[in-house]
Amino acid sequence: MGPAGSGKSTYCSTMVQHCEALGRAVQVVNLDPAAELFSYPVMADIRELIEVDDVMEDESLRFGPNGGLVFCMEYFANNFNWLEESLGHVEDDYILFDCPGQIELYTHLPVMKQLVEQLQQWEFRVCGVFLVDSQFMVESFKFISGILAALSAMISLEIPQINIMTKMDLLSKKAKKEIEKYLDPDMYSMIEDSTNVLKSKMFKKLTKSICGLIDDYGMVRFLPFDRSDEESINIVLQHIDFTIQYGEDLEFKEPKECEEDKSALVDEYFQDHVDE
Ligand SMILES: Nc1nc2c(ncn2[C@@H]2O[C@H](COP(=O)(O)OP(=O)(O)OP(=O)(O)O)[C@@H](O)[C@H]2O)c(=O)[nH]1
Numbered sequence: 001m002g003p004a005g006s007g008k009s010t011y012c013s014t015m016v017q018h019c020e021a022l023g024r025a026v027q028v029v030n031l032d033p034a035a036e037l038f039s040y041p042v043m044a045d046i047r048e049l050i051e052v053d054d055v056m057e058d059e060s061l062r063f064g065p066n067g068g069l070v071f072c073m074e075y076f077a078n079n080f081n082w083l084e085e086s087l088g089h090v091e092d093d094y095i096l097f098d099c100p101g102q103i104e105l106y107t108h109l110p111v112m113k114q115l116v117e118q119l120q121q122w123e124f125r126v127c128g129v130f131l132v133d134s135q136f137m138v139e140s141f142k143f144i145s146g147i148l149a150a151l152s153a154m155i156s157l158e159i160p161q162i163n164i165m166t167k168m169d170l171l172s173k174k175a176k177k178e179i180e181k182y183l184d185p186d187m188y189s190m191i192e193d194s195t196n197v198l199k200s201k202m203f204k205k206l207t208k209s210i211c212g213l214i215d216d217y218g219m220v221r222f223l224p225f226d227r228s229d230e231e232s233i234n235i236v237l238q239h240i241d242f243t244i245q246y247g248e249d250l251e252f253k254e255p256k257e258c259e260e261d262k263s264a265l266v267d268e269y270f271q272d273h274v275d276e
């Protein structure tokens with residue numbers, strides 16, 4: 001999941017390639033009815049069921065692109081048997097769902113929650129992966145809104161969620177250094193940055209309360225994702241494996257980060273890249 005253009009489809013194809021190299025099977029299901037092309041093989045494609053263009057062209061429906069997407073997703077929620085048939089029964093399935101970017105799907109519409117419940121009924125273990133573009137995260141205000149988007153998905157879906165900052169390869173060394181503080185944020189120090197520019201006292205107070213809430217509950221952390229760096233892809237994969245206990249029947253593995261110092265791996269990532 002993640003806002004439009006945050007790198008969801010790229011994440012799926014990067015993971016497929018990465019896992020292929022590890023000799024591990026990963027399947028992808030495209031759940032974006034407006035998707036045009038993607039660079040990974042699909043196990044199932046929602047467009048076989050319904051397409052946004054067809055909904056928009058329908059004389060009796062007359063939806064625009066966003067209403068059309070919502071209609072498609074609701075239609076999908078009423079036809080989960082299509083998904084069941086497409087998923088089949090493969091041993092040790094690891095399936096990525098490439099979701100649409102519209103935030104309303106994760107905030108107040110029931111469809112994604114229904115999908116999660118359906119998958120759980122079919123005995124899948126589900127982990128949310130929420131992507132945010134690092135390019136937009138170099139300022140504290142944008143960061144706070146990114147955090148709130150991730151948080152609303154987390155709260156509405158009620159599943160474990162891994163938050164990821166994508167496109168790290170596009171950042172300059174200086175920006176990388178700058179963004180380090182956003183990965184495991186100390187919200188209280190960020191409050192100072194962001195509230196200085198606020199004139200309204202009430203707005204200042206609200207921003208402080210939101211930052212305080214996020215910090216007190218330690219709810220949101222981000223992992224860096226650089227598609228050109230195998231180590232960063234591996235860290236993300238390990239976290240997700242640990243969350244869903246993937247392969248626990250075969251061999252129990254904790255993510256490296258839990259064994260070592262909590263932030264050692266993330267620090268190491270930055271060390272390597274800033275020193276280059
Ligand atoms: N350099 C770089 N570019 C990336 C990365 N991830 C995505 N992009 C680029 O960002 C653009 C959007 O990526 P997508 O993967 O299509 O994003 P998306 O979230 O699937 O977008 P929608 O499905 O339209 O919501 C594409 O041009 C990608 O090539 C990354 O890690 N590094």
Ligand SMILES: [Mg+2]
Nearest residue numbers: 008009032035
């Ligand atoms: Mg996409």
